[in-house]
Amino acid sequence: MYETHYHRAGSVDEATKLMADAEGGKYVAGGQTLIPTMKQRLAAPDSLIDLRHIADLKGVTVNGKDVRIGAGTPHAEVAGSTQLQAVCPGICYLAGHIGDPHVRHMGTIGGSIANNDPAADYPSAMLALDATIHTSKREISAGDFFIGMFETALEEDEIVTAVSFTAPDKCAYSKFPNPASRYAMAGVFVAKSGDGVRVGVTGAGMDGVFRWEEAEAALASDFSAAALDGLSVNAGDMLEDMHGSSEYRANLVKVMAKRAVAAIS
Amino acid sequence: MSKVEMTVNGRTVSAEVEDRTLLVNFLRENLNLTGTHVGCDTSQCGACVVHVDGKAVKSCTMLAAQASGSEITTIEGLAAGGELHPVQAAFREHHGLQCGFCTPGMIMAATDMINRYGGKLDEKTVRAELDGNICRCTGYHNIVKAILAAAEEMSGSAKVAAE
Ligand SMILES: Cc1cc2nc3c(=O)[nH]c(=O)nc-3n(C[C@H](O)[C@H](O)[C@H](O)COP(=O)(O)OP(=O)(O)OC[C@H]3O[C@@H](n4cnc5c(N)ncnc54)[C@H](O)[C@@H]3O)c2cc1C
Ligand code: FES
Ligand code: FES
Numbered sequence: 001m002y003e004t005h006y007h008r009a010g011s012v013d014e015a016t017k018l019m020a021d022a023e024g025g026k027y028v029a030g031g032q033t034l035i036p037t038m039k040q041r042l043a044a045p046d047s048l049i050d051l052r053h054i055a056d057l058k059g060v061t062v063n064g065k066d067v068r069i070g071a072g073t074p075h076a077e078v079a080g081s082t083q084l085q086a087v088c089p090g091i092c093y094l095a096g097h098i099g100d101p102h103v104r105h106m107g108t109i110g111g112s113i114a115n116n117d118p119a120a121d122y123p124s125a126m127l128a129l130d131a132t133i134h135t136s137k138r139e140i141s142a143g144d145f146f147i148g149m150f151e152t153a154l155e156e157d158e159i160v161t162a163v164s165f166t167a168p169d170k171c172a173y174s175k176f177p178n179p180a181s182r183y184a185m186a187g188v189f190v191a192k193s194g195d196g197v198r199v200g201v202t203g204a205g206m207d208g209v210f211r212w213e214e215a216e217a218a219l220a221s222d223f224s225a226a227a228l229d230g231l232s233v234n235a236g237d238m239l240e241d242m243h244g245s246s247e248y249r250a251n252l253v254k255v256m257a258k259r260a261v262a263a264i265s
Numbered sequence: 266m267s268k269v270e271m272t273v274n275g276r277t278v279s280a281e282v283e284d285r286t287l288l289v290n291f292l293r294e295n296l297n298l299t300g301t302h303v304g305c306d307t308s309q310c311g312a313c314v315v316h317v318d319g320k321a322v323k324s325c326t327m328l329a330a331q332a333s334g335s336e337i338t339t340i341e342g343l344a345a346g347g348e349l350h351p352v353q354a355a356f357r358e359h360h361g362l363q364c365g366f367c368t369p370g371m372i373m374a375a376t377d378m379i380n381r382y383g384g385k386l387d388e389k390t391v392r393a394e395l396d397g398n399i400c401r402c403t404g405y406h407n408i409v410k411a412i413l414a415a416a417e418e419m420s421g422s423a424k425v426a427a428e
Pocket of ligand 1: 026027028029030031032033034035036051071072097098099100103106107108109110111112114115117119120121122154158159160161181182183184307308309
């Protein structure tokens with residue numbers, strides 16, 4: 001790792017100020033993506049501004065069906081929240097299947113969505129739950145937030161402070177993890193509510209997370225795994241790498257979607 | 266350089282370190298606590314697991330500066346006096362190690378999972394909870410056996426203590 005300068009922020013305002021004063025600074029939350037990247041020398045921020053001690057960024061609040069998750073909430077806390085489990089079990093399941101227990105103790109939802117890894121789990125849930133991403137500057141709908149692989153609408157100094165959404169009537173996540181890294185080879189989050197059905201897909205798309213709208217329409221009229229039988233995602237839009245071809249991933253998306261639907265229909 | 270101060274195995278320690286110093290290097294090189302191992306460069310093997318404020322964390326994926334102000338427990342801090350911790354004793358009893366390289370991380374992961382699940386651990390849960398700990402020797406079977414035995418022993422003795 002190249003040399004860096006560590007700063008600990010006590011509030012969102014302080015963090016933004018530290019960032020303004022730093023040259024080539026980066027925020028660090030759980031560090032479960034950024035520190036490994038710095039160890040590989042793929043990132044070399046001159047300053048690190050630590051968000052992990054900002055109390056305002058932490059915690060899950062559930063008010064009826066209104067859910068708010070602070071950006072600094074670790075995966076383990078989302079996975080273990082009994083309040084959240086009662087209204088939106090799919091997101092608890094998702095958080096409990098990110099990486100391994102040690103990663104889940106440190107890694108945060110804010111870090112995960114800010115990073116927007118094409119194989120990260122949370123972005124699929126954010127799209128399917130039609131979540132709002134709250135930042136130090138504004139509110140952004142998930143659909144406008146995720147722009148492409150590792151790309152979001154965030155500006156350089158902008159901090160994700162929380163995500164919020166209305167819990168759906170039913171939801172489920174199904175993931176086929178890469179056996180070595182545990183990241184998603186394909187992960188599908190299905191959410192059904194009065195407004196219809198939304199399907200978020202991660203791990204597979206060449207441009208990162210996406211909504212499978214054809215499946216949403218089919219499930220809106222017949223909410224069953226069989227409703228997806230005749231559908232397929234375009235293999236040309238899927239990732240291809242040493243772990244699997246694009247055709248393989250296209251098939252996985254369908255299988256994961258059917259499993260998620262079957263779990264709640 | 267930054268000044269870091271933390272409690273390690275009950276002892277307050279402080280030092281001036283480069284900001285890029287990983288917690289694992291601080292433990293091994295500044296404090297000579299070489300029980301915590303480094304088995305990979307990719308945050309995947311878990312040989313470096315320690316407890317930070319009571320939770321299992323990969324010490325190769327955290328800066329010493331990030332851990333400043335925290336309470337750390339390493340493998341050296343588990344045994345009370347001359348007596349092995351029940352998880353250490355179970356690993357010995359059930360041959361939960363061969364070369365021993367992964368063992369400190371395995372034992373710190375095991376004590377963390379027993380803390381969280383109490384006596385409710387079953388084989389499937391133990392295997393899933395070991396996702397972040399790689400062993401190149403044992404095939405995991407005896408590690409799982411040792412953890413289940415320790416969980417039972419620890420919840421048994423907790424029950425006795427509560428009566
Ligand atoms: C072994 C291993 C396995 C993993 N497996 C999975 C997996 O299966 N699925 C999965 O989804 N992820 C996985 N991860 C990644 C993990 O979930 C990370 O925790 C997450 O991607 C990043 O969160 P973090 O808090 O650690 O962010 P950091 O690493 O601290 O930061 C990541 C990026 O986000 C920025 N950032 C952080 N917080 C904020 C904020 N509040 N506002 C704005 N920008 C911010 C940082 O500047 C940085 O660019 C794995 C990681 C490891 C090491
Ligand atoms: S050395 Fe920390 S995970 Fe391998
Ligand atoms: S005992 Fe050798 S790596 Fe586990």
